[in-house]
Amino acid sequence: MSDGDDERRRDLPDGGTDDVASAGDDVRADDTELDDTELDDVREGDRFTPADRVDAVAPSGIRAFFEVAESRDDVISLGVGEPDFTAPWPARSAAIASLERGRTSYTANRGTPELRRAIARHVERYDLSYDPEEEILVTTGASEAVDLAFRALVDPGDVVALPTPTYVSYAPGVTFAGGEPLPVPTYHEDDWSLTPEALRAAGADEADVLVLCYPNNPTGATMSREELSGVAEFCREHDLLVVSDEIYAALTYGDEHTSVATLPGMRERTVVINGFSKAYAMTGLRLGYALAPPTASAAMTKVHQYSMLSAPTTAQHAAAAALQRCDDEVGEMRREYDRRRRYLTARLRELGLDVAEPGGAFYAFPRVADVAPDGDDEAFATDLLRETGVAAVPGSAFGDGGAGHLRLSYATGMDELKEATRRLESYLAEH
């Protein structure tokens, strides 16, 4: 059935749906009971009203910008939040082999025991220890894990503190779960790191949950053990739960990644989320996982069980191979990102743009407020795209804390980075 027919079927008044559905593709010919006037009403009207909690969420700022970017064909995009590498061959090969053997059934709700054991071994490198039977849940992307954490742990009216700028999906996820997002601004001057003072100033001492995302999308900021200790103390003192999205943990440059769950008194109040999209370049395979104490893990598994049943089986086979056999490939990708990171930040500074040193992920988040019209990052990004074909995401898409900045992804080739910064240079010279 074409999209048009499908749409029409949804639009029918009460009682019409069954008749039309049984008529199959020949809907128009068989639909004799509706006269022309009714048909017009049906075509124009739409009986649906989104639920309030869905209506309350604005469309993604990135989405609007994406449409402008897609309308051109000469775009060099620094707006892409996914690796430009292909998933390592051992992972792809394991996926192919699993299909060849016909392993296409559901898996256990929590994920295959093999993958959960591999995850348990893998996270030991971050000093994290979780029981594969009760404390590890494999999800459809880290995105599902974030959503599950909110739906399973946030009660209606609960306040969820979100340090901004941050990944665009947290606030909507909180709202969908009935919670109330509380933005906690972080600042360029602090290298975007989160401080207890910033939490206190935003009123997070009254919050129920704190979401952490370090290394951070979009700023590239990382948090040292010492910096996290202050935040951990705040959480213990005010009894906050923590949802810590550590999807970029493997992509840190310099100091090793520290998980907040390794700090005293934090494991029991933290859900750690990770996945395969970024480090293993497996975005399209949609696989993530959540580490949490048994009660939280069971609650998340319950929601997962009724909504998703189990994560994609083929992707789970790929993921197990990724953990077991792809360390070298991850190391190579990280070295390449590091090279580009140095190049991009050096170039931005040469162009007079102030940028905090990104310690992880694959983004630089330079300040453009001083060179943008009225300090408006969206206007700057749109103008830059129109005039030079360089796509960069306006920082305000990541929350108020990101206003006046641009997110530039270096998950793109060195040649493209060179050309994009060259175009940015001429643009800045002309404005």
Added chain:
Amino acid sequence: MDDETRALLDVLVADARESTADIARQTGLSADEVDARLDDLEAAGVLRGYTAVVDWDRTDADRVAAVVEVNVELDRETAYEEIARRIAESPTVDSLRLVSGDYDFALDVSANTMQAVSRFVAEEVAPLPAVTKTVTHYVMETYKERGVVFDDRDEDDRLSVTP
């Protein structure tokens, strides 16, 4: 070797035409430091040359390439090094390695014609007193050379803007 030097070598291996300024940006060294380290690496014989990876099939040049296996039998007066030195003299030889396994030397050779390659093997390698056997494999197609895949790169089909 320190991290910066390693990073410098990685950059050059990926693209030997990188400018000093671009190498400096990628490694965190200053341009002067990059130049100084390159001089040191060249003097120490670590950096042996800066060459291009060419897909000759896309040119109109006549070029025939082959892989030659060479078995040798050593005696008291002859060592691998001596045989290698002798074979390496020929400009037909692009690379020469002593390898483990069924044969001793692996050669990559190239010339304008198949006859030239054959003549090199027949007249310059086979007659050497230590050589007991040669096997020549002509290259029919090159798919990858020194890390570079000879294939038109797939289009980047990622969305141009994502979260």
